[in-house]
Amino acid sequence: MLHPDRRRFLELSAAGLGAAGLAGALPGAAGAATASPFKPEKGATLQLLRWTGFVKNDDIIWAEHTKNFTAQTGVPVEIQELNWPDVTPKAALAAQVGSGPDIVMGWNDDPFIYPDKLLDMSDLAEYMGKQHGGYYDTARAYCYDPDVKRWVALPVGVTGNAVVYRQSWMREAGFESFPKDFPGFLKLAQGLKKIDHPCGFSLGHAVGDANSWTHLVLWGFGGKQTNPDNSIAINSSETANALEYARQLYEVMIPGVSGWLDPSNNQAFLAGQCSMTMNGISIWYVAKDQFPAMAPDIFHALPPYGPSKQHSIMNNFTSAYIFKYSKYPQAAKEYLRYMLDEAQAAPWVTGMRGYVTLALKGYAELPIWTSDPKITPYRDSMEVTRFDGYNGRPGRAPAQALDEFVIVDMFADVAVNKMTPKDAMRKAEARLMTIYKHT
Amino acid sequence: MTGGSRLRSRLDSPRVLGIVLVAPAAILLLGLIAYPLLWGVWLSMTSATLGATGVFVGLQNYAVILADPVFRGAAMFSVLYTLLAEAGKLALGLALALILNQSFRGQRAARALMLLPWVAPTVLSALAWLWLLDPQFSAVSWLLVRMHLISRNLDFLGTPASARASLIVVNIWRGLPYFAIGYLAGLQSISKDLYEAAAIDGAAGWQAFRRITWPLLAPITTILVAFSSIFTLTDFQLIWTITRGGPTDATQVFTTLAYQRAIVAGQLGEGAAIAISPIVFMIVLAFFVVRSVREQ
Numbered sequence: 219m220l221h222p223d224r225r226r227f228l229e230l231s232a233a234g235l236g237a238a239g240l241a242g243a244l245p246g247a248a249g250a251a252t253a254s255p256f257k258p259e260k261g262a263t264l265q266l267l268r269w270t271g272f273v274k275n276d277d278i279i280w281a282e283h284t285k286n287f288t289a290q291t292g293v294p295v296e297i298q299e300l301n302w303p304d305v306t307p308k309a310a311l312a313a314q315v316g317s318g319p320d321i322v323m324g325w326n327d328d329p330f331i332y333p334d335k336l337l338d339m340s341d342l343a344e345y346m347g348k349q350h351g352g353y354y355d356t357a358r359a360y361c362y363d364p365d366v367k368r369w370v371a372l373p374v375g376v377t378g379n380a381v382v383y384r385q386s387w388m389r390e391a392g393f394e395s396f397p398k399d400f401p402g403f404l405k406l407a408q409g410l411k412k413i414d415h416p417c418g419f420s421l422g423h424a425v426g427d428a429n430s431w432t433h434l435v436l437w438g439f440g441g442k443q444t445n446p447d448n449s450i451a452i453n454s455s456e457t458a459n460a461l462e463y464a465r466q467l468y469e470v471m472i473p474g475v476s477g478w479l480d481p482s483n484n485q486a487f488l489a490g491q492c493s494m495t496m497n498g499i500s501i502w503y504v505a506k507d508q509f510p511a512m513a514p515d516i517f518h519a520l521p522p523y524g525p526s527k528q529h530s531i532m533n534n535f536t537s538a539y540i541f542k543y544s545k546y547p548q549a550a551k552e553y554l555r556y557m558l559d560e561a562q563a564a565p566w567v568t569g570m571r572g573y574v575t576l577a578l579k580g581y582a583e584l585p586i587w588t589s590d591p592k593i594t595p596y597r598d599s600m601e602v603t604r605f606d607g608y609n610g611r612p613g614r615a616p617a618q619a620l621d622e623f624v625i626v627d628m629f630a631d632v633a634v635n636k637m638t639p640k641d642a643m644r645k646a647e648a649r650l651m652t653i654y655k656h657t
Numbered sequence: 658m659t660g661g662s663r664l665r666s667r668l669d670s671p672r673v674l675g676i677v678l679v680a681p682a683a684i685l686l687l688g689l690i691a692y693p694l695l696w697g698v699w700l701s702m703t704s705a706t707l708g709a710t711g712v713f714v715g716l717q718n719y720a721v722i723l724a725d726p727v728f729r730g731a732a733m734f735s736v737l738y739t740l741l742a743e744a745g746k747l748a749l750g751l752a753l754a755l756i757l758n759q760s761f762r763g764q765r766a767a768r769a770l771m772l773l774p775w776v777a778p779t780v781l782s783a784l785a786w787l788w789l790l791d792p793q794f795s796a797v798s799w800l801l802v803r804m805h806l807i808s809r810n811l812d813f814l815g816t817p818a819s820a821r822a823s824l825i826v827v828n829i830w831r832g833l834p835y836f837a838i839g840y841l842a843g844l845q846s847i848s849k850d851l852y853e854a855a856a857i858d859g860a861a862g863w864q865a866f867r868r869i870t871w872p873l874l875a876p877i878t879t880i881l882v883a884f885s886s887i888f889t890l891t892d893f894q895l896i897w898t899i900t901r902g903g904p905t906d907a908t909q910v911f912t913t914l915a916y917q918r919a920i921v922a923g924q925l926g927e928g929a930a931i932a933i934s935p936i937v938f939m940i941v942l943a944f945f946v947v948r949s950v951r952e953q
Binding site for chain 2: 303306307310311313314331332335421422423472473474475476477478479482485486489491492614617618621622623627630631634635645648649652656657
């Protein structure tokens with residue numbers, strides 16, 4: 219049975235699609251812009267700072283939709299793209315000096331670092347939520363500030379991670395289907411090593427890839443960085459179990475993962491040297507275009523769950539926020555509304571073959587998710603995403619802990635540097651205490 | 658007396674002319690070096706973050722970083738990195754200069770080629786090294802495996818020791834031409850008469866090098882080592898491109914850690930304290946440079 223929100227969304231989107239189509243056919247006609255509660259200011263111009271697309275269709279489609287927005291509203295939008303880890307510092311600088319882009323598509327805790335510099339997004343966030351089936355919990359955690367009781371950012375979505383594997387090698391290792399839990403996953407990794415096609419998960423300073431799987435293991439065993447009151451909770455038997463599990467997994471990985479940066483697992487996988495890793499849909503996306511012989515053998519699976527019996531993954535979450543210094547807040551809101559309305563969001567996500575999973579629940583019904591079973595695991599990326607620093611509060615401290623690879627290095631200390639789990643936990647605990655105390 | 662002639666007569670005074678001529682350089686130095694440096698010192702004594710100006714906290718940031726094992730590790734590796742890389746560059750640079758000082762066919766081409774690592778943009782050469790040191794795709798490992806010297810790829814960047822050693826080698830490769838070209842200039846300024854006189858007295862080879870070449874190269878050695886040490890101690894691009902300070906912070910140096918804390922994580926005060934801390938080493942090095950220049 220469809221969720222009531224989803225049913226409502228489908229009804230609305232069927233109507234919306236027609237309206238958008240009409241607006242597309244009649245440029246400049248009173249389309250979505252006039253139906254919207256957000257009216258761009260006269261003479262408005264906008265600057266958007268966003269991350270460079272991970273897959274090429276992302277930027278192309280986004281730019282195309284922006285062009286259409288300008289044609290319909292007369293509001294020119296200048297898009298500046300940066301390598302994704304560079305967006306956060308640039309946005310923070312803009313917040314400090316009080317000038318720069320009107321809108322930023324940033325990452326994770328960004329809005330909580332300078333919430334007082336951001337426009338109240340409650341009207342837009344609530345409007346979009348009502349239109350498109352509401353938000354997943356993690357989206358709310360990252361964008362709604364309970365202290366000031368308002369939305370400080372508009373949730374966009376996550377670049378989801380799933381396990382990417384070569385099916386033929388999985389079968390050769392004795393598995394007919396992908397294991398659902400941690401013990402089965404470890405057995406598969408050991409089997410892959412036996413047939414000389416080892417798996418590989420980054421333990422280097424890879425911002426996305428190393429954080430995603432180490433947090434999966436930490437949370438899967440019930441470990442957590444902090445308690446809800448932000449007190450440090452990393453030193454626990456659950457974390458120790460997670461570290462021991464990771465150590466066993468590391469033993470059967472391809473050599474060199476401790477030096478891997480973000481592109482490394484993609485390269486090793488596409489070169490046929492790595493049989494299984496955790497990644498966004500980009501490996502398969504590239505393989506489809508550039509390695510057609512390999513692509514049919516590449517499959518995706520929702521990462522396994524641990525003793526906590528919950529899927530809990532660290533996916534990078536992106537949200538859009540508007541600075542108070544923007545002279546054209548209504549135009550900025552209308553732009554975001556337009557870009558995430560179904561007429562634009564659907565072709566954007568479809569063109570990216572699901573690289574971004576949107577934070578609005580209604581978009582889980584987009585046909586792209588079921589158009590190919592290989593894409594389907596990424597549909598649930600929002601549902602299974604936990605916020606960084608779990609189970610504390612978003613803010614500068616968890617962001618800093620993530621930037622400093624505290625969790626990744628704790629795992630690497632045990633797996634690579636042969637530290638005992640106890641010592642590695644104490645080291646991480648000491649660093650976390652310093653970070654949380656001084657931020 | 659017209660305005661123009663009044664100005665001319667003022668400029669005839671050496672005191673006024675001196676100030677006028679020095680002023681542009683002084684303004685540039687004050688604006689581009691002294692002001693940011695002093696601002697950095699001030700920031701290091703505040704709780705400033707990206708997004709908030711913060712308040713004065715005295716030396717608290719310094720106390721925090723001194724108690725931080727990651728900072729202490731970064732400081733240790735910065736010094737080790739500089740010492741070993743300088744020693745390598747000095748020895749190999751001198752050897753290279755001695756070779757290039759000989760007459761041989763293709764000498765000019767060899768001298769031009771030698772400069773390549775120095776003139777190539779650092780990020781590009783660092784990316785090339787990233788591939789050469791890659792655990793899966795390293796051409797070095799590939800060659801050694803094909804030569805049956807090793808059975809599987811070397812993990813250059815996977816362990817703290819190997820990652821540190823790899824970065825030092827890359828830094829030596831990059832800085833070698835600076836020493837070689839400096840020494841080559843030094844060698845060419847040594848009069849041949851000295852060697853002829855030494856030969857008459859029965860000194861040649863190692864003895865001539867030790868008694869003539871090396872002492873006469875001493876002043877240039879001081880300048881080369883001092884300047885190069887400053888470049889090495891403040892190296893950022895090579896390390897950030899190749900390891901990002903990993904694995905497990907083993908290759909963090911002052912600059913990468915300052916960048917990570919101040920810009921990536923937004924802790925401007927703490928990051929500034931880390932960035933300011935190597936200034937003690939810099940002052941010592943600058944002292945040697947200034948003294949050496951004065952002596953010459």
